[in-house]
Amino acid sequence: xxxxxxxxxxxxxxxxxxFTLSHVGFTSWDEVHAMFVFADLRMFLTFALGVGGLAGAFxxxxxxxxxxxxxxxxxxxxxxxxxxxxxxxxxxxxxxGVVLTQLGEGKLYALFxxxxxxxxxxxxxxxxxxxxxxxxxxxxG
Amino acid sequence: xxxxxxxxxxxxxxxxxxxxxxxxxxxxxVSSRFSALVDRLRGVRPESSETSLEHLAFxxxxxxxxxxxxxxxxxxxxxxxxxxxxxxxxxxxxPVLTGAIVTFGGVLVGFGTRMATGCTxxxxxxxxxxxxxxxxxxxxxxxxxxxxxxxxxxxVLS
Numbered sequence: 001x002x003x004x005x006x007x008x009x010x011x012x013x014x015x016x017x018x019f020t021l022s023h024v025g026f027t028s029w030d031e032v033h034a035m036f037v038f039a040d041l042r043m044f045l046t047f048a049l050g051v052g053g054l055a056g057a058f059x060x061x062x063x064x065x066x067x068x069x070x071x072x073x074x075x076x077x078x079x080x081x082x083x084x085x086x087x088x089x090x091x092x093x094x095x096x097g098v099v100l101t102q103l104g105e106g107k108l109y110a111l112f113x114x115x116x117x118x119x120x121x122x123x124x125x126x127x128x129x130x131x132x133x134x135x136x137x138x139x140x141g
Numbered sequence: 142x143x144x145x146x147x148x149x150x151x152x153x154x155x156x157x158x159x160x161x162x163x164x165x166x167x168x169x170x171v172s173s174r175f176s177a178l179v180d181r182l183r184g185v186r187p188e189s190s191e192t193s194l195e196h197l198a199f200x201x202x203x204x205x206x207x208x209x210x211x212x213x214x215x216x217x218x219x220x221x222x223x224x225x226x227x228x229x230x231x232x233x234x235x236p237v238l239t240g241a242i243v244t245f246g247g248v249l250v251g252f253g254t255r256m257a258t259g260c261t262x263x264x265x266x267x268x269x270x271x272x273x274x275x276x277x278x279x280x281x282x283x284x285x286x287x288x289x290x291x292x293x294x295x296x297v298l299s
Contacts, residue, residue, distance in 0.1 A: 006191075007198035009164050014202020015209065017157045017169070017262075022142060022210035024150040030227035031144065036291035042147050047265070049151025050158070054270035057159045069168060072264065072273035081256025082264070082279040086286030088249025090294070091242055093224060095261040096254060097171040099247070100200050104207025106219035112240050116247020121172075121179045123248075124255040 018101040027102045029093030036090055092116065142214040158266045167191075170263030172254035174199060231298040253283075 024046050025031035034040040061067060089095055092113040094102055099117065102110035145153070161169040174196040177187035189196075211217040222239045232242055254260040257279045259268060265283070268276020 006165065007194050010195050010199040011202040011205070013157065013161050013164060013169075014199040014204075015206040016160065016202075018203040018206020019210045020150070020153040020157055020206070021203075022207050022214075023145045024154065025142075025144040027207060028225060030225035033227050033231075033291055033294075036287045037295055038288075042144070043150075045147035046145075046150035046154060049147060050154030051266060051269050053152060053155035054158050054266060055272070057155070058267075058270050061162075067162070069271060072259065072268045072271075072275040072279075074275045074278050075258070077256035077258065078275050078279050079257075079282050081253045081258075082282035083253070083286040084249045085253030085257060085260065086283035086288075087290045088246045088251075088253055089283065090246070090287040090290040092246025092250060093228070093243070094247075094250070095171070096175055096250060097203055097260075097262060100203035101207035101210075104204035104209075105211040106208075106217050107223075108219060108221045109224060109239065109243050112244040113247035113250070116244040116249075117175060117251035117254075118179055118182075120248035120251025120253070121175050121255045122183060122251075124252045125176065125179060125185070126183065129255070 017097060018104060021098055021101045022105060026098050027094070027105055027107070032089070032093050088116075088120075142211065142216045154266065155270075158262070158270070162267075168263065168267040170259060170267065171199075171203075172260040173258075173263060175251065176255055231294050257283075 021027055025043055031040070031043060035043040085095075092099070094110060094113055096117055099110040099113040103114070144150070158169050161167075173189060174191075177189040177191065178193060178196050180187040181193050208217065222234070222236045224239065224243075228239075232238065250260075257264065259265075259276065259279060261283075264273075264276040264279040269280050
């Protein structure tokens with residue numbers, strides 16, 4: 001296990017996630033829209049079941065060990081940032097991992113979403129992060 | 142591509158997130174990888190201790206997974222601005238407008254996930270499954286605003 005280099009492990013994990021996102025339908029704008037307008041509850045159920053199962057597994061892991069999982073407290077950017085993300089997801093049809101999987105499927109419009117994500121991420125990091133983040137010290141330059 | 146029923150998709154989604162912890166020793170969080178890579182490009186030292194190669198390997202995997210899934214399903218067909226009939230019904234098929242909408246949506250996704258320090262994987266899956274308060278709020282907020290925005294598109298555009 002330790003013999004497998006981390007980049008290879010992450011390549012495999014990314015591929016499993018991408019394969020799953022494709023088959024769930026998260027890479028389809030129309031499927032995402034059908035989820036958001038409650039026309040098809042399948043992906044909501046998919047997500048809920050995934051979270052539920054994961055919660056059980058994580059609880060089991062916590063009972064047996066003390067994993068170094070980062071806390072995720074509410075901070076000043078949590079609500080506003082997530083609201084913006086949701087609107088962007090509904091427009092672009094992809095969350096950050098999904099746009100890469102869309103590229104793999106040949107959906108080249110995802111290049112625009114990818115550029116937008118990099119731009120938005122960089123804008124926030126450059127302009128606002130040091131002022132809004134309260135849960136850690138700003139990254140040193 | 143035929144989509145998996147919810148029990149199969151849910152098991153796979155939760156299973157991948159669990160496997161990520163077991164195999165990589167850290168929780169899955171796609172937007173933090175974006176933040177680390179973008180910081181590296183900006184010449185700022187990222188918070189994450191992972192290397193750029195590791196982030197790029199995961200991203201390469203995400204691309205590969207989509208490629209393999211669509212090739213095996215026989216649905217691989219490169220297109221530039223075909224987001225599907227549902228998108229066209231609301232927003233039309235003008236390529237410039239489509240590109241602008243997708244780009245603007247992407248900016249909101251990148252800005253918002255960095256501001257909220259997480260996205261669907263870090264907050265939605267791995268945070269909610271640990272009942273972390275920030276993740277519970279974030280997940281309600283991004284699903285909620287996605288729902289509101291989508292109903293608004295239907296009300297105004299269809």
